[in-house]
Amino acid sequence: GAGVSQTPSNKVTEKGKYVELRCDPISGHTALYWYRQSLGQGPEFLIYFQGTGAADDSGLPNDRFFAVRPEGSVSTLKIQRTERGDSAVYLCASSPPGVAGGTDTQYFGPGTRLTVL
Amino acid sequence: AQSVTQPDIHITVSEGASLELRCNYSYGATPYLFWYVQSPGQGLQLLLKYFSGDTLVQGIKGFEAEFKRSQSSFNLRKPSVHWSDAAEYFCAVVVGGAGRRALTFGSGTRLQVQP
Numbered sequence: 429g430a431g432v433s434q435t436p437s438n439k440v441t442e443k444g445k446y447v448e449l450r451c452d453p454i455s456g457h458t459a460l461y462w463y464r465q466s467l468g469q470g471p472e473f474l475i476y477f478q479g480t481g482a483a484d485d486s487g488l489p490n491d492r493f494f495a496v497r498p499e500g501s502v503s504t505l506k507i508q509r510t511e512r513g514d515s516a517v518y519l520c521a522s523s524p525p526g527v528a529g530g531t532d533t534q535y536f537g538p539g540t541r542l543t544v545l
Numbered sequence: 546a547q548s549v550t551q552p553d554i555h556i557t558v559s560e561g562a563s564l565e566l567r568c569n570y571s572y573g574a575t576p577y578l579f580w581y582v583q584s585p586g587q588g589l590q591l592l593l594k595y596f597s598g599d600t601l602v603q604g605i606k607g608f609e610a611e612f613k614r615s616q617s618s619f620n621l622r623k624p625s626v627h628w629s630d631a632a633e634y635f636c637a638v639v640v641g642g643a644g645r646r647a648l649t650f651g652s653g654t655r656l657q658v659q660p
Contacts, residue, residue: 432588459646470549470635470650471589484647519589523646530577530639530646531596536588 430454432537434520440543441510449505449540453522460503461521461534462495463487471519477503510544517541547572549638551651558626559659566621566654568636576638578619579648580610584632592634595619606630631658 433452441447453460459478463471473487477497488494492510497503507514517539523532550569558564570576578595593604600612610621619636633655637648 461647463648468652470637470652471648473647473649476646484645487647521589531594532646533591533594534648536581536590538586538588 432520432522432535434518434537434540436540437538438541438543440545442545443510443512445510445544447507447510447542449507449518449542451503451505451520451522451537453501453503453520454524454535456524457522457535458500458525459523459532459534460497461523462503462505463519463521465517465519465539467516474505507542510542512544515542515544547640547649549636549649549651551634551636551654553654554652555655555657557657557659560628561625564621564623564626564630564656566634566636566656568619568621568651570617570619570636570638572617572638572640574640575612575614576640578610578612579637579639580604580608580619580621581635581637581650582606582632583635583653589635592621626656626658628658628660631656 435450461476462474465471475495476484479500492508495505519539521534521536523534580592581589583589592608593602595602595612602610633653635653636651
């Protein structure tokens with residue numbers, strides 16, 4: 429079956445611009461996660477959705493970052509006034525329902541590489 | 546500070562040799578423990594996970610990991626490495642009680658396999 433897909437695969441923008449990154453989770457998966465991976469580092473958690481609501485947004489670095497999942501499926505990560513330090517690979521993951529919290533297997537997409545010039 | 550540590554940034558082994566990748570965590574309680582692999586151009590893939598019970602966990606692709614509470618470790622092993630195992634390996638944990646699902650990753654170990 430289809431895995432998690434992310435678009436675009438690459439995004440180059442200029443400092444100060446606004447960007448949107450899209451994630452299509454695996455069909456039927458209720459939980460959706462965003463992570464950010466800087467060069468040479470492990471992924472860092474940004475935000476987690478259960479259905480349409482953000483259940484945990486403790487990883488968002490500041491108020492320039494925002495994410496939505498209006499219909500409980502596709503999610504968009506939005507970054508305002510981008511900075512060079514935002515350059516990273518943004519990863520999305522999803523997991524199926526009915527699994528005890530913290531024990532679910534997260535299925536990752538290939539990521540979006542964001543470069544801020 | 547609470548953390549996940551992978552002390553080896555880069556490891557090179559010969560094809561057919563055994564492999565052990567180290568992972569240590571520093572949390573008050575035993576977290577849920579995971580190993581993921583990231584190959585070039587591919588997404589992160591779960592190799593195995595540990596929540597409770599038998600401390601030796603079997604995963605996909607012939608990998609296993611052993612949880613040692615006394616050492617706060619969850620090391621990944623494979624008895625015979627194949628060239629296709631060359632990739633970046635990440636140890637990860639989930640901590641914080643019910644409802645907490647965010648993975649905290651180590652900084653990764655890059656595995657190179659020599660023919």
